[in-house]
Amino acid sequence: MAATTAPAIPPNPTAHHVASLLPKLQDVDPDIRYMSLNDLNQMLTLGHPTFISHDYSTCARVVEGLLHTLNDQNGDVQNMAIKCLGPFVNKAPETILCPTFDKVSNLRTDNAVDSSVPALAVRAMVVALPRPAPAVPRTQKVQEAYSAVSRALIPRLVGYTVIPTGKNLPAPPKGMIQVEVETGIDSNALDVLVEVARCFGPMLQEAEVEALQKVTAEVLENPRCSTVMKKKAVTALSVLAPYFSDALLSSVVSHSIESLRQAHLTPAQRRLYLTIFASMARSIPRKFGPYLRTLAPFVLSPLSEQELDQQNEEAAESDEGRDPQVEEVREAALLALESFLASCSQDMTPYIPEVIESCLRFAKYDPNYAADEDDDMEGAESDQEDDFDLDEDFEEETGFDDEDDVSWKVRRGAAKLIHTLIATRGSGDLLDSGVLYEKIAPALLSRFQEREESVRLEVLSTLAFLVKKTGEISSTPSLRRMSSATGPPISRKRRRDSSFSSERPQFSLSNGYTSPSTPPPQGGPQVSLSAVNPQIVQGSAKLLKSSTVPTKHAVISLLTDLVTAQHGGLSKRIDQVIDPVLDAMKSTGGTSGGASVTNNALRIESLRLLRVVADTHSSKVIEPYLAKIMPALTTVSKEKFSKVSSEAFDTIQVYIKALTPPRSAGSKQQNATYLQQIYETVTQRISASDTDTEVRQKAVQSLGLLIGRTSGTQGSALLNQQSRLAGLQLINDRLRNELTRLASVRAIETVAALAQSSKEFTPEWVREVSLELGAQLRKSSRTLRGASLAALKRMAVNPACRENMDDETVQKIVQLLLPLILLDQDLHLIGPALVIIGSFANERPQLVLSDEVINAYCFVAKMDLSGAALDALLGSLEVIGKKGAGKNLMRSLLSEVGVNGNPELVGQVIGILLVAGGNTVGVTLADFEAELKSTTDEKRRCLALYILGEAGLRMGPSFPYGPDMFTSYFSNSEKVSLAAAVALGRAAAGNVSTYLPQIQSSMSQGKQYLLLHTIKELLQHTAAETEVIKY
Known part of the structure; x- marks a missing residue:
């Protein structure tokens, strides 16, 4: 048994090891041939770069063995032989590359079923060879690889010697691509050409580029070549295009124009040239752009009103009806214009009006549909209410299916072209001038009734993109208006008063203290968006009632973008969308895996819309619908699919803000009921053993927000003290669990920042939590340290928490803070640590200012602080001085720091302590x-x-x-x-x-x-x- 076991691959194989495998490639058993090739592949991969390069004889035998297995009748053996060629050409000497290319490309696959094996093998060799890289000097290996491709492979592709060698060598056999052209059989030779251009394009000489372009053009113009081959030829042309000389590019374009002008041009040929123009625009936009002046009319011609009328007349007179190839020409023209706009935007500027007209013409193009589309635009302008009176047969029309009808591809192409038009021109002239909302938006709105779903989704996506663009352009002034309404902007300048009084208001604002309202449109695009808002909402509501899941998802996404762009916008029409959105959020859909994923995506998008609505509308607007929204949210938060329930808790947090003061005026009893439902759901999800980690973390944060927002006299009526204390204890318990620790820390920060009364906490809870937070400051996670310190700072700054700390707790916290200052020296952590010490010093200066703390202040005074850390240092020193406790600190600063630190910083430190302390500092x-x-x-x-x-x-x-x-x-x-x-x-x-x-x-x-x-x-x-x- 031991004698038959295959030997392991040696870690450092030699040419001898390779030679010992070659006889097995002739074995009659295909399994042995396959395993021998597998071993050979591993040896060639593991071996030293030069381990066979000096043994020409072995390399030649390897080539013969691989040629034999490439012609094998067993497909797996052939595939493994192709796999071996890559590592082989990288290890073989340069002298064997040309013969290998020659032999493999001339291989006759008489025994094999697949005739494309030689081309696949050659492609594998080209891809594996070392290639030139931008801004990297070309090595000898790269030069040798290109030399082999130039001398052996390119002549085999085109069928003649392109670069004369000066030697009397026999002419190469008929080119691989020439054989394809003559037979019309795709043998993958064009794939080899594509890889030659992609890998060695920068090194190709002009004559080689011309030869490769010429043979590619032969494929494109030969009627025997299949559609697949022509598609590959278009790809080859676009990959070659970056290496065209100006003369060659001009010649290619001129030839294309001449072909397009021929009277007997077929639709298939016309479509092919349009496809070529599109691919070249994407490939070489800068060089190709100037030619658009000549080419654009040829691309716009199939989309003209004149040609459309002419083809309609011909179709009416013909017994066979419409030619599907004509529709494919239109689709190709629209795709070409899309490429022109995306790649050569500036060169297309003169043709924008014609592009828009083409979009409008073909966005509604549906010759096989009986409904009269001609009055769509008039209806949009004349009667808002009738814009979206979808046919009663909409559901039936959705299922319309006609194999010969490809007009939907044209409509989809028009919608995609509009999307690209908005992307390239939507940040300037067309949006500011109102063209996009005067012409494009009504055309998109009229296609909400589109019967083909792929087109309908494209229309909805394009309109959503236009709305999003409007929101982006208007966001900066809007944010400025919002900031002016909520308070002064954060300034980089120094303030004379360095107290900590600004901590709480800023945090309050970030937690949704102000009740939002939709700002009035400030002119331009926002006014235009406000004008079409009713039609968008009305059309969306109808689609939500009678559409497929993907359409509903697209509609809800559109509404989310609309609300975001307008910072509201549903105040007057929220009743039209709430019920359908809630139905979409609650739907479970089909049982199959794909249906489940699609339904969950719809539910997540519905939750996002509800969140954005609550975030951007006043509490009065959403109040009438809370009886429907809140039960639905609590139900979805219990969903087993974690992404949905996690999203539900994000939404619940926004509704907690909307239900609590001061956003919700007065403490309504109904709000208390909703909040109690939220409390029970949140605590149940935190405690449940089967809750996903991410969901539990979100639930903990929601609980912290709920407890924080119900603090104070108004809020206390919304959540009773017993529930509050139980919730706080639950957060404390989760603080000790590693998986929920960070979420608990952030929840505690929220509670501490919003707390208004010390009676809302038990002293034991405050002391326990503050010490636990202090213990986290020595953990390795910087995120956890920073969050713990931020929470501790909130507790120290807020009197409602600080009053529950005894002297022992304060001393322990200060001791836990000192290593952050003395050892970590992290400026992001030093600032909050000093704020905490200053807050404690405000009430217990003698307790806090131990020798270690004074040494820490002296240490910090020698550092080069700036920004928030410096403000924190000066603020805490001012507190210490005002409390009359700065004498020992001043003595240490003068004796230990003095001129040893940065004089400017030390001057600020001593100066503020001197003024704040007055006569108590000793100087x-x-x-x-x-x-x-x-x-x-x-x-x-x-x-x-x-x-x-x-x-x-x-x-x-x-x-x-x-x-x-x-x-x-x-x-x-x-x-x-x-x-x-x-x-x-x-x-x-x-x-x-x-x-x-x-x-x-x-x-x-x-x-x-x-x-x-x-x-x-x-x-x-x-x-x-x-x-x-x-x-």
């Missing part, structure tokens, strides 16, 4: 003034200047020194003079009316460079803005 302004005058050390003088400048900023008009104290140091060294200029700017920001006039008058006395630094620093402070404007 005064006079001490720093004396230091400034007495010291000769450059660093000490700079530090004193920065401290006095910061003090001037904080003290304002009560600052006892004038500008002269700073300007007197403008003549010192560069560092001191720059420090004086910056310090003067900070002091000026605190007292603009006193400082700025003197600064302006000093500008004419020289020192402009330093005073510009002063003004630059002055303008960095928001508090000075209103006073600076006067000057």
Whole structure:
């Protein structure tokens, strides 16, 4: 038994190992031939790059063995032989590549069933060879590979020697593609040509490109060649096109035009040339674009009114009816225009009006449908109510099936062309001028009654895309309006007051505190969209009542885009869509796998629409429909399919905001009922053992939002205290579970940020949760650390939570925060950590300011902080100073930091502590003034200047020194003079009316460079803005 076991493949095979396998390729047993080829393939793949390159004899025998197995009667053996050719040509010497190409391409497959094996084998060789890469020097291997392709393969494809070698070699046999042209049999030789162009195109010489183009053109023009072969030839032409010379490209285009002008041109030939133009536009848009001036009329011609009328007359007179090939020409013309617009948009600008007319003409083109389509547009303009009176037979028409009717391809092509037109021109002229809404939108709306589903889906997708484009263009001003309504924008400038008071309002806004309303359209596209809104909603409602699942999905997606683009828009018509959308959301559909997936996608899209509606409409608008919406949402949230139930909880969160104050005016008892339903559903899904992890995480976040939003006197009537405490305990339990820990942390952050009363928590819960959050700060996950710190910050900043913490808890939390500052040195985490310490210091300064905390402040003061971290440092120091607890800290800052840190930053730190602490910090302004005058050390003088400048900023008009104290140091060294200029700017920001006039008058006395630094620093402070404007 051991003797018959096949030996394992050696890790470092040699030519001897390869040679030992070759006799087995002649074995009568096909399994042995197959396994031997498999072993050969592995050896060639594993072997060293040169392991057979010096053994020409073995390589020649490998070629003979592979040729024999390529002609095998067993298909698996043939396939494995083809697979071996790739690694072989990469390991074989350059001298054997040409003979191999020659022998494989000339292989006669008398024994094999498949005649395409030689071409498949050659293609495998070409793909495997080393090829040129952009911006990479060409290696010798690449040059050798191209040389073999040029000398052996290209002559075999075209049937003659393209680049003369200077040797008297026999002429190559008839070309592989020539044989295809003569026989009309596709042997995959064109696939070889495509790979030659794709892999070695940049290295092909002009004569080779011309030869390959010529043989490709022969395939295109030969009537014996099949449609499949011509499609491959079109692909080959587009792959070759980037390497055409200008003369060759001009010749190809001119030849095509001459062919299109022939009187006896058949529809099939016309379609072929249109397809060629489309592929070349995609392949070489920059070079091909200028030719559109000549070619566009030929492409637009099949779509003209004149040609349509002529063909209608011919069809009416003919007994055979319409020629399907004519419809295919129109489809090809529409696809060509789509390629022109997508690839050569600027060159198509003169033809946009004709393109639009063609789109409108063929979007409704349905010659076999009895309904009169001619008055669609008039109806859209004259009678809004009748726009979408779909035929009573719509359901029957949906099932219309006629094998000879291919007009639906034309309508679909027109819809796709409109989509491309919007994509390429929808961000500028056509949208702003109103053309897209005056002409295109009514045409799309009229096709809501389309009987062919693929066309109907394309129409809905295109209209949704137009709506989305409108929303994108209008989003920036809309966001600006929204921000002006909800509060001032976030400023990068420094504020004189660095307290933490702004934390809560910003978080409240982000949690939907304001009840949204649809803003009035601001002109242009938004006005146009508002005008067609009624028709879109009306048509969508009818389709939702009587359509297939894919159509309903497309309609709901369109409505979602509409609501998003208008930031509302359904206030007056929400009653038309709510019931159909809820039906779609609840539908379970078919039992097959495909039907289930489609139905779930529909349900998810329905949930998204409900979410967007609640997010963009006031609570008053959705209130009448809550009795239907809320039970449906709670039902879907229990769905077994996790994607649906997860989406349901995202939607539930938005409705929690809509049902709770201040968005929902007053505490309505009905709202309490809905919220209690949500509470029970959420807690049940969190506790259930069969709940998916993602769903449980979303449920935890929903519970946190529910508890947070029902805080305060108004909210307490919506959720009783017993449920609140049980919910909080559930979140605490999930905090200890690794899978739901991050979601629980974020839920706690929401609860802490929105809490309004300390009585809503038990002290045990607050202490337990805060310490658990502190323990997460040492975990490896940066996301978890950041979220835990953010939640802890909310608890520390909000008095409702902070009041429930005892001294022991505060001390433990502070100890857990110190490693973040001293060890991690992560600026994103240092800021929140300092905010927490400052919040605790506001009530328990002596407890918080231990020696370790003071050392941490000194450590941070030596860092180069900026932005939020610097604001947090200064804010916490201000709190400590105001509480009269800054003496020890000031002593440490002066002795341990002093001139060892960045003087500008240390000056800000000491300056704010000095002003906030007043007489309690052990030093005064006079001490720093004396230091400034007495010291000769450059660093000490700079530090004193920065401290006095910061003090001037904080003290304002009560600052006892004038500008002269700073300007007197403008003549010192560069560092001191720059420090004086910056310090003067900070002091000026605190007292603009006193400082700025003197600064302006000093500008004419020289020192402009330093005073510009002063003004630059002055303008960095928001508090000075209103006073600076006067000057």
